[in-house]
Amino acid sequence: MxxxxxxxxxxxxxxxxxxxxxxxxxxxxxxxxxxxxxxxxxxxxxxxxxxxxxxxxxxxxxxxxxxxxxxxxxxxxxxxxxxxxxxxxxxxxxxxxxxxxxxxxxxxxxxxxxxxxxxxxxxxxxxxxxxxxxxxHDQLTGLYNRHVLVEEGQRTFARAKRQEEDLCAIILDIDHFKRVNDEYGHLVGDKVLIHVANVLKNNMRTEDFIARFGGEEFVLILENCDAKAAIDKAELLRKAIQNTQTEGINVTASFGICELKEGHETFESILKDADTALYKAKQSGRNKVVLFRGV
Ligand SMILES: [Mg+2]
Incomplete structure (x- = not known):
């Protein structure tokens, strides 16, 4: 009804x-x-x-x-x-x-x-x-889409700068997702994406913002959250993803984190640094959390 x-x-x-x-x-x-x-x-x-x-x-x-x-x-x-x-x-x-x-x-x-x-x-x-x-919203997962992420990111960034508050962005990417699609087909791949999105939703505070960034990438914006708390949060999510399965498939994810610093002039610059950290997580074996510490 x-x-x-x-x-x-x-x-x-x-x-x-x-x-x-x-x-x-x-x-x-x-x-x-x-x-x-x-x-x-x-x-x-x-x-x-x-x-x-x-x-x-x-x-x-x-x-x-x-x-x-x-x-x-x-x-x-x-x-x-x-x-x-x-x-x-x-x-x-x-x-x-x-x-x-x-x-x-x-x-x-x-x-x-x-x-x-x-x-x-x-x-x-x-x-x-x-x-x-x-x-x-992203049609598949029901999370916010990239368009809203950009707007929300800019808004949150401006506020954190103005009020000198902590802000972290996390970007995460499902490991070897292409293999899931290749091995089980796209329908199962979609179910894995939905599953990971639900794990993220279920483990977030209501004030945290989550979006599907594209493909198998997701972005989290954590307000009033310093690097240490962001690492804890990412570790929790990493374990939750690793320890659950859907369709009998276990996946893992890699996480890149960046904390707002003096040098950041836009939300995109934080995201870019988080992406660099994600790249390091992938390069060093996947299924891990890496904090951006400068290039
Ligand atoms: Mg009257």
Whole structure:
């Protein structure tokens, strides 16, 4: 069973709320706010709404204020907002749409029209979410893809530099992966990639970032983590990969680590040094962890 989509209903008049609740309660999970501040709270609390029905005339923060704030908050800025309002003037509608509302419904509402518009905007929203997901994730393993890695790397790098915090990057590569593909075929090779990705996911802190870099290479970004802690982490992952199997196949992986130092001017330069360390790990026998210590 798929989970119900979540709709946040915002209106200061209880009767109006009740009408919408009766209309939508069977098909959606509903959250209700009777003022603007509560609406902003509920919009940011899990489950994050998939759509918001927003009244305009309310004491305190009105619907325009709420929408403007929603657009400023990262987790809420892409939630479609439909104004449901007694303001019937063209100017009001124009203002609402210009602020970024996806639709504008006037009271008294027609139940069939509300339902139809809610369905349409939810459909568009879910398609949008799927596009965003597919553009940012590796299809096979579900990890972030290289594109997100570059963005996240730059962002993390800038913050660590500014705040003088520790930062490490680990790049790991499955040893002799080509042999797996050659010997067992690509489908089994894919299963090995998924398995290694899961081992990484299961052994990471939630704040750690993992991406599939390409082929059989993965990159980890560890914030607030010094070289020693990164080595420990990589050793843990190395053993976890070595000690588990999928499809009856054991693989190992080699790890290169680089810690942010004075000389690093970009995230790419850290990654490049981590890659040099990985190369050394491969050259010196594989299934090991090497820390970059300058060239
Ligand atoms: Mg009102």
């Amino acid at each position: 798929t989970e119900k989509n979540v709709i946040l209903i915002v209106d200061d008049v209880v009767v109006n709320v009740q009408v919408l609740v009766n209309l939508l309660k069977d098909n959606y999970e509903l959250k209700i706010a009777t003022d603007g501040s509560r609406a902003l709270e509920l919009a940011q609390l899990e489950p994050i709404p998939d759509l918001i029905l927003l009244d305009i005339a309310m004491p305190g923060l009105d619907g325009y204020d709420v929408l403007a704030e929603l657009k400023d908050i990262k987790v809420t800025q892409n939630i479609p907002v439909i104004f449901v309002t007694a303001n019937t003037s063209i100017e009001d509608e124009e203002r609402g749409l210009n602020l970024g509302a996806v639709d504008y419904i006037t009271k008294p509402i027609s139940p069939a029209i509300v339902k139809a518009r809610v369905d349409t905007h939810l459909k568009i929203k879910l398609q949008h979410d799927a596009l965003v997901y597919n553009a940012s």
